[in-house]
Amino acid sequence: MTANSRPVDDPASGSAPGPLPRPGILDVAPYVGGESKAEGVERVIRLASNESALGPSPRAIAAYASRAAEIHRYPDGGSSELRDAIARHHGLDAERIVCGSGSDELISLLVRAYVGPDDEVVYSRHGFLMYPIAATTAGATAIAAPEKSLTSDIDALLAAVTDRTRIVFLANPNNPTGTYNSAEEVARLHAALPKSVLLIVDAAYAEFVSRNDYEPGIALVDAALLDGAENAVMLRTFSKIYALGGMRLGWAYCPPAIADVLNRVRSPFNVNAAAQAAGVAALADVAAVDRAREHNDIWLPWLTRELTALGLTVNPSVGNFVLVRFPDGARNADAAFAHLQSRGILTRKMGAYHLPEWLRITVGTEDEMREVIAVLRAFLGA
Ligand SMILES: Cc1ncc(COP(=O)(O)O)c(C=O)c1O
Secondary structure (H helix, E strand, O other): OOHHHOOOOOHHHOOOOOOOOOOOHHHOOOOOOOOOOOOOOOOOEEOOOOOOOOOOOHHHHHHHHHOHHHOOOOOOOOOHHHHHHHHHHHOOOHHHEEEEOHHHHHHHHHHHHHOOOOOEEEEEOOOOOHHHHHHHHOOOEEEEEOEEOOEEOHHHHHHOOOOOEEEEEEEOOOOOOOOOOOHHHHHHHHHHOOOOOEEEEEOOOHHHOOOOOOOOOHHHHHHHHHOOOOOEEEEEEOOOOOOOHHHOOEEEEOOHHHHHHHHHHOOOOOOOHHHHHHHHHHHHOHHHHHHHHHHHHHHHHHHHHHHHHOOOEEEOOOOOEEEEEOOOHHHOHHHHHHHHHHOOEEOEEOHHHOOOOEEEEEOOOHHHHHHHHHHHHHHHOO
16 A cells, blocks of 8 residues: 555554645645735736736626626536637637636646656746646656747757657747747647647737747647647637636637547536636627737837836747846845835746746736836836
């Protein structure tokens, strides 16, 4: 009998430890989300979680509210209307779309389905934290491939693949670095992977990207399938440009076999009714998405320019956030974080991403952007 399965009343168990979780679970540092409160400050500016600057579409709010009198009913377990709406919007096959309670849930489900103890999951060194968390929870080893210029390095990812690798995660664009890989690079990564290794392209910020050489993953998944390779999945979310983070809504575009697997492992009603309704309405409000993109197209470069003019280093971003480096000494990132927080401005510390000299700042409203720059200017004495 292993230590993990020893009953609590076994005298050999000493101080009656109670049930133990599976190996790996206690190695996981719980995910710490962005702060949402600042003590003693009336007006809080939330720039810590890459939420939408402009808020949700009024049509999504109305759709959400319209479900209120029906909350005694179970939702449609297959999210059919929502999958149809996504399929129409993107020109996809609804049968190959699986919705989740946030793309976080889909990350966990894919790891649960394809990864076990002693397996390996490859991701890039400053990649989204949910990848190593999900891998470790499964008792697997998360292998961090080095990056080049804070950008996922295709050769390094490939070099990290062994015969134990089950999944390679690529956030494109990546959070928190804000950088992206071209369609050609991602295709090269996929082409060089064994067909038994699943490539998951997480395109949470895809709608913000306007680069000719970028592709969110739809073409990749389809091209792979045409080639007989059922090992590429794209993840998307309604939490960013669609501004529905509080609803928890994401989706996966998969080869048929992987959609089938996800539909087996997900819980039967994993997406609640209000989230499904809000998602359908948000997709239909094309003007709201255009406004959010146009806002970001103005204020992302503005924020980048102003921070640079303050003497700070800003990593070039194509998302709705920037990663900004502070100097050593009294004006370091921790001091800047505390100073901003004392003024009610919440940003994200980056220690967990091995980037302790940096803060991540989400693009907010015009007022919020002007305020953050004014506060930082005073902090830096610039
Ligand atoms: C790269 C990336 N993937 C996935 C997620 C999770 O999104 P969701 O809210 O859909 O769970 C985030 C959220 O910040 C993210 O940055």
